[in-house]
Amino acid sequence: MSVRLRIAPSPTGLLHVGNARSAVFNWLYARHHGGTFIVRVDDTDTARSEEKYVAQMMEAMRWLGLDWDEGVGVGGPHGTYRQSDRFDRYREVANRLVDAGSAYRCFCTPDELDARRQAAQAAGRAPGYDGTCRAHSVAEAEDRVAAGESFSVRLAIPRPGVTEFFDLVRDDMRFDHEVIDDFVILRSDGTPTYHLASTVDDVDYEITHVARGEDLLSSTPRHILLTQAMGAEPVTYAHLPLLFGPDGKKLSKRHGDTSMDAYMKAGYLPEAMFNYMSLLGWSYDPEVTIYTPEQAIEKFDLADVSKNPAIFDVKKLEWMSGEYMRELALDDFAARSLAVIEAERSLSDEQRRQYLALAPLIQERVKVLPEVLEMSDWLFRDEVEFDEKSWDKVMKPEAADVIDEALVRLEGLAVWTTESIEAAMRQMLDDLELNPRKGFQPLRVAATGSMISPPLFESLEVLGQSTTLERLRRARAQFE
């Protein structure tokens, strides 16, 4: 039988990087086995779920390079793949379980539950549901329902008992039913809880493997028990290590970003993001860090996933994005970076040509796309904006003489190319007995405004002779 995996985010916010990593692993496993990857929307929490998040979540996954065979946005044999459209189905299952005696109605009020929980905790007992309503007869329950009492539905955990399962990353797991309370599967307002909806969907959609965050590990016996109560065969589980922030604490806004959306907007290359995420808890090869999705698909196995939690290291992501950036074909880089620039300012054909001429030099200097903005800003301005630190550092009094001399020599150039400019300027260095630093940095600051820029002569060539001279003169004037 072919494998069927799913990713089922809740659209209550932007797609979290942890979820995205789960998506990557599920996708890799499905693709490795030639199986089916499904995207489902777990929106049982209708109050907090928003349509815009469904769209953003899909955008983020597509951006990462993931595709799915069934689910939201692509359809398939199981309806809309949204839990909010399936409440009737969940109620039907809950009712069936009640009829079969594997679940029961609970009439305890939230206040009562709360009081008993606090009492239990104070007495040092487990805070879970104490099973009060499980003792009621079915007849009594029917009467109370008829009398209009509201109720929730709880699963009757077999007692005593033990649930054992094999986890692809954690091996043999065993939970004594002592530690599992009769949890709610259907709320008193008739809506399903996550446990019910998720389990029913996994059964109905014939999911074979569930790879999800380790935070759900202790809920797994509940899901298995529920599955069995439905008369179905449990899926194979794989609980992935959690992702943390640099401080070892939960990944949060405080340091770095937690949403895929943020990394998209920050301009990291999606290819790098995919590669980096697949490295969190897995390794392609002890000696190989950079590889294609195809290569990852070929080697990926959930059984090889590490058990250790991983810290999301933005530094390494940055490095990797830079690696991919330099690997981009020039026209690909040009297209991607131009898109970023033209989102900020409109460019004339001439300016676009100028940028393209410098693009290869810029390409090897950026890690994330938005950096091209700073790298090229000097090129498009009417007047250079001098970076104060650069000016102070480079424009010493002697620099004025250098600029004067350069002005004369550059003005006299009949041919304006990188080569001719360089030849003239090196000659100037010789004649004036200046080192490159003293001789070239003032020109760089004068032309670009900063002591950090793309290579000087290429930059001047692209700028053009008249603009270059104009900028040198203006810089020179600042000395007075």
Add this chain to the structure above:
RNA sequence: GGCCCCGUCGUCCAGCGGCCUAGGACGCUGGCCUUUCAAGCCAGUAACGCGGGUUCGAAUCCCGUCGGGGCUACCA
């Protein structure tokens, strides 16, 4: 508190009883290259949490301990 998971360089991963005087990558440091910044190249830094076992032999197996994390809702 209870249940569960995890513990190799600062970080991610390799290691699944001898190939380990522990390997790769990021980072960091130094050097080379160099008109700046990058890139590139070279070198260096740095780890098996601790204590007991088992074994001829342990990073690898067992126990304990300490540390980190997760769960403990009519959230997901």
